[in-house]
Amino acid sequence: MDGAGRIEDVIATLQAEFKERCSVNADVRDRHGRGESWHPVAAPDMVVYPQTTEEVSRIVCLCADRGTPIIPFGAGTSLEGQVQAVRGGVCIDLSQMNAIVAVNHEDMDCVIQPGVMRADLNAQLRDTGLFFPIDPGAECTIGGMVATRASGTNAVRYGTMRENVLGLTVVLADGSVIKTGGRSRKSAAGYDLTRLMVGSEGTLGIVTEVTLKLHGIPEATAAAVVNFQSIDQAVETVIQVIQLGVPVARIELMDDVSVDAVNRYSDLGLSVAPTLFLEFHGSIAGVQEQAEMVEALTSENGGGAFEWSDKAEDRSKLWQARHNAYYAGLALKPDSIGLVTDVCVPISRLADCIRETKADLSQCSMPAPLLGHVGDGNFHVCFIMDKDAPDQIEEAEGLHQRMVKRALSMGGTCTGEHGIGLGKQELLEDEAGAAVSVMARIKQALDPDNILNPGKIFTSDSLT
Amino acid sequence: MDGAGRIEDVIATLQAEFKERCSVNADVRDRHGRGESWHPVAAPDMVVYPQTTEEVSRIVCLCADRGTPIIPFGAGTSLEGQVQAVRGGVCIDLSQMNAIVAVNHEDMDCVIQPGVMRADLNAQLRDTGLFFPIDPGAECTIGGMVATRASGTNAVRYGTMRENVLGLTVVLADGSVIKTGGRSRKSAAGYDLTRLMVGSEGTLGIVTEVTLKLHGIPEATAAAVVNFQSIDQAVETVIQVIQLGVPVARIELMDDVSVDAVNRYSDLGLSVAPTLFLEFHGSIAGVQEQAEMVEALTSENGGGAFEWSDKAEDRSKLWQARHNAYYAGLALKPDSIGLVTDVCVPISRLADCIRETKADLSQCSMPAPLLGHVGDGNFHVCFIMDKDAPDQIEEAEGLHQRMVKRALSMGGTCTGEHGIGLGKQELLEDEAGAAVSVMARIKQALDPDNILNPGKIFTSDSLT
Numbered sequence: 001m002d003g004a005g006r007i008e009d010v011i012a013t014l015q016a017e018f019k020e021r022c023s024v025n026a027d028v029r030d031r032h033g034r035g036e037s038w039h040p041v042a043a044p045d046m047v048v049y050p051q052t053t054e055e056v057s058r059i060v061c062l063c064a065d066r067g068t069p070i071i072p073f074g075a076g077t078s079l080e081g082q083v084q085a086v087r088g089g090v091c092i093d094l095s096q097m098n099a100i101v102a103v104n105h106e107d108m109d110c111v112i113q114p115g116v117m118r119a120d121l122n123a124q125l126r127d128t129g130l131f132f133p134i135d136p137g138a139e140c141t142i143g144g145m146v147a148t149r150a151s152g153t154n155a156v157r158y159g160t161m162r163e164n165v166l167g168l169t170v171v172l173a174d175g176s177v178i179k180t181g182g183r184s185r186k187s188a189a190g191y192d193l194t195r196l197m198v199g200s201e202g203t204l205g206i207v208t209e210v211t212l213k214l215h216g217i218p219e220a221t222a223a224a225v226v227n228f229q230s231i232d233q234a235v236e237t238v239i240q241v242i243q244l245g246v247p248v249a250r251i252e253l254m255d256d257v258s259v260d261a262v263n264r265y266s267d268l269g270l271s272v273a274p275t276l277f278l279e280f281h282g283s284i285a286g287v288q289e290q291a292e293m294v295e296a297l298t299s300e301n302g303g304g305a306f307e308w309s310d311k312a313e314d315r316s317k318l319w320q321a322r323h324n325a326y327y328a329g330l331a332l333k334p335d336s337i338g339l340v341t342d343v344c345v346p347i348s349r350l351a352d353c354i355r356e357t358k359a360d361l362s363q364c365s366m367p368a369p370l371l372g373h374v375g376d377g378n379f380h381v382c383f384i385m386d387k388d389a390p391d392q393i394e395e396a397e398g399l400h401q402r403m404v405k406r407a408l409s410m411g412g413t414c415t416g417e418h419g420i421g422l423g424k425q426e427l428l429e430d431e432a433g434a435a436v437s438v439m440a441r442i443k444q445a446l447d448p449d450n451i452l453n454p455g456k457i458f459t460s461d462s463l464t
Numbered sequence: 465m466d467g468a469g470r471i472e473d474v475i476a477t478l479q480a481e482f483k484e485r486c487s488v489n490a491d492v493r494d495r496h497g498r499g500e501s502w503h504p505v506a507a508p509d510m511v512v513y514p515q516t517t518e519e520v521s522r523i524v525c526l527c528a529d530r531g532t533p534i535i536p537f538g539a540g541t542s543l544e545g546q547v548q549a550v551r552g553g554v555c556i557d558l559s560q561m562n563a564i565v566a567v568n569h570e571d572m573d574c575v576i577q578p579g580v581m582r583a584d585l586n587a588q589l590r591d592t593g594l595f596f597p598i599d600p601g602a603e604c605t606i607g608g609m610v611a612t613r614a615s616g617t618n619a620v621r622y623g624t625m626r627e628n629v630l631g632l633t634v635v636l637a638d639g640s641v642i643k644t645g646g647r648s649r650k651s652a653a654g655y656d657l658t659r660l661m662v663g664s665e666g667t668l669g670i671v672t673e674v675t676l677k678l679h680g681i682p683e684a685t686a687a688a689v690v691n692f693q694s695i696d697q698a699v700e701t702v703i704q705v706i707q708l709g710v711p712v713a714r715i716e717l718m719d720d721v722s723v724d725a726v727n728r729y730s731d732l733g734l735s736v737a738p739t740l741f742l743e744f745h746g747s748i749a750g751v752q753e754q755a756e757m758v759e760a761l762t763s764e765n766g767g768g769a770f771e772w773s774d775k776a777e778d779r780s781k782l783w784q785a786r787h788n789a790y791y792a793g794l795a796l797k798p799d800s801i802g803l804v805t806d807v808c809v810p811i812s813r814l815a816d817c818i819r820e821t822k823a824d825l826s827q828c829s830m831p832a833p834l835l836g837h838v839g840d841g842n843f844h845v846c847f848i849m850d851k852d853a854p855d856q857i858e859e860a861e862g863l864h865q866r867m868v869k870r871a872l873s874m875g876g877t878c879t880g881e882h883g884i885g886l887g888k889q890e891l892l893e894d895e896a897g898a899a900v901s902v903m904a905r906i907k908q909a910l911d912p913d914n915i916l917n918p919g920k921i922f923t924s925d926s927l928t
Binding site for chain 2: 104106107108109148149150151155159160162163172176177178179180182183184185186187188189190191192193195196198199200204215216239243244245283285286289342344345346347348376377378411412413414415416417418419420424428431432433434435436438439441442443444445446457
């Protein structure tokens with residue numbers, strides 16, 4: 001059977017089994033062939049909606065038998081082309097696997113299916129006094145967050161998905177099912193397959209169940225914004241907060257362009273200036289102590305007065321605005337698309353890295369708000385490009401390449417949290433060098449026919 | 465060339481190059497063929513002491529060419545037979561690679577060679593205001609701690625080696641050198657090879673450089689011991705402390721047998737009763753707040769009064785005694801050897817697991833102190849056996865097997881921190897099931913000739 005014949009056969013078999021839980025509709029396929037950034041749509045041949053691990057396994061077995069590519073899909077919020085079906089094939093949409101299987105209140109963990117939305121998990125947890133802190137901002141699924149090793153605003157205090165996934169159920173490329181990790185807080189039992197799967201972007205297996213660490217909702221929470229005359233002052237404050245070991249829950253930077261964009265989009269009314277968004281978690285006394293330390297550092301660095309959000313709904317509005325910053329950026333121009341960079345550097349180099357980046361951006365022909373999870377040394381520039389303007393993509397990509405080379409020269413990484421996907425394969429080689437060949441050997445050992453999300457992470461050269 | 469001829473050839477080549485930095489002396493080989501537990505000595509054919517990554521690479525290339533096994537060696541403190549040269553070969557003793565390459569004070573990280581001793585690192589760091597918290601108790605090297613994914617008393621607050629290694633330099637089975645991870649606090653750049661190497665017990669590569677996360681020495685530190693009438697009361701207190709989210713730095717349990725042993729060995733004069741050893745880190749106010757919360761919970765559970773160690777030297781004596789608990793156990797009987805179990809369970813099951821274990825131990829014919837890092841749900845029973853008493857090994861191993869099956873039935877793991885080595889290969893299969901075959905495929909992809917620490921982690925069946 002040739003390629004076309006094989007995919008027709010897979011489609012027919014899946015239609016017979018999954019009936020209305022699969023689709024070849026062009027709109028549905030298109031919607032599953034893109035994330036939230038500029039990478040062109042690449043639609044899969046079919047989308048299927050399994051409800052159990054066993055169903056995922058059966059789909060994978062069928063595709064493995066026919067050599068058909070498989071692309072796992074959560075909510076389509078990735079930024080580096082992770083869900084694009086660049087070689088066609090079957091998209092496994094996990095949104096119907098959205099059960100919270102167990103909340104183990106006493107152990108502060110939970111077991112969930114990968115299609116659970118981050119926000120829904122926290123809504124369900126509210127009465128338990130627990131929460132899941134990792135918050136990349138997007139309306140994403142937990143499975144997608146596992147796949148990209150997501151982090152976001154709270155990572156400075158609570159870590160990333162790397163630190164907060166305890167175990168996984170994974171369907172491998174041959175359809176077999178394994179469990180990795182478990183519910184104990186630590187283990188030295190063999191290779192750390194959990195951490196290997198976290199961040200593997202669907203190229204090593206399909207995650208069908210996730211055990212997550214949860215955290216107690218703090219006794220007290222306080223959030224504030226504070227602005228500075230220069231971005232240097234803001235960054236210097238962040239560096240000192242981190243070096244002093246103040247356990248801030250969030251410490252987010254927005255440059256003046258970002259603040260202007262969120263003001264327009266979310267009606268915030270902030271002064272248009274470099275601004276830190278802060279949140280403190282702890283006991284009442286602990287929060288007060290942290291806030292006083294950060295206020296003192298802010299003042300020493302020439303920052304303004306803290307504007308506190310005392311009510312929960314004000315905090316919620318503030319963080320929603322922060323999370324919508326990317327959409328606020330896109331709204332600066334009609335019919336725009338975004339290219340979002342994602343470097344992360346050691347904190348001591350953050351001021352240099354941001355200063356040099358801002359200098360570069362002064363030459364940029366398009367809006368380019370800068371913002372980030374600066375407590376981790378992680379920041380983004382969102383290039384707001386006209387749709388169908390290859391020269392703007394070229395310009396943004398050029399500035400992006402310079403940002404990454406700068407970050408690498410400072411001991412940093414080409415991606416703090418968005419992953420490699422289609423967009424950073426060469427940059428991964430620049431960063432990891434010969435280690436990419438070790439990644440490739442692992443990929444080949446676990447997926448010898450390269451059916452799991454093919455074309456992602458690795459350049460075609462590095463997989464041969 | 466036959467096997468004997470090949471090893472003679474390797475020895476001659478290494479002697480020519482490394483001269484006095486290698487040895488075939490029987491005592492030296494014996495000392496490198498054992499850890500600190502009952503597993504019989506299995507001496508390597510030669511011990512070599514490289515000083516650079518390039519030297520390690522050359523040794524590995526030579527051994528790879530001849531199919532000679534390679535066993536990396538730190539300080540010989542492992543407990544599951546990780547350094548035994550069960551197939552002969554060349555032991556690479558990394559103790560001469562003990563340089564602290566860089567301390568990046570502003571970024572709170574450091575780069576070190578693997579032979580650096582944990583205690584020496586902290587001695588060197590003292591003036592920087594930083595420390596490396598992971599403390600398994602043994603006089604071990606950082607490289608050994610990487611290899612076994614070590615943790616110990618401080619892990620409840622600071623995490624294990626999994627959370628505190630930022631990057632590695634690794635010599636692979638073909639002698640090639642890779643760097644994994646880096647100095648940024650987070651990254652989503654490809655597969656997490658750092659976490660794959662951490663805990664791989666020398667079976668995937670030889671670690672020749674380690675980048676570690678450091679932490680600020682807390683403003684205030686306070687340590688205390690408190691005893692209870694029953695072990696149940698002590699464990700219940702621990703569970704409540706953890707569930708309340710009190711950020712204790714250490715919370716260690718010793719049963720009455722352990723306390724009696726450390727009293728004798730370290731002249732502590734504690735009441736012989738189930739006891740918690742506690743340490744609090746934070747600001748002055750924070751430590752006081754934590755201590756008050758734990759004292760209140762202790763009192764509710766019928767515990768006694770806190771006995772504080774106010775001076776640094778008293779704290780140091782207390783923790784040294786805790787760390788020497790294994791040797792204190794061994795000193796209970798002349799000419800004894802130890803079999804140390806290492807289960808870890810979700811905290812909600814800790815009381816059940818310890819209660820059932822203690823009931824089992826009441827039938828045991830030998831001293832069997834119980835102690836552990838209970839804040840993580842991790843505890844040990846040290847069976848103190850006569851040397852050359854196979855019936856005692858059999859009895860201890862029987863009780864050990866029952867402990868592990870109990871822990872697994874409670875969602876736990878067969879090893880919280882000691883690793884698999886020779887001692888737990890079947891137990892790993894019980895715990896991880898089909899996931900072991902994934903580990904084996906990774907091993908085969910990275911070390912196809914099985915020269916890196918062969919015979920460890922995997923049963924011979926699982927590697928074929």
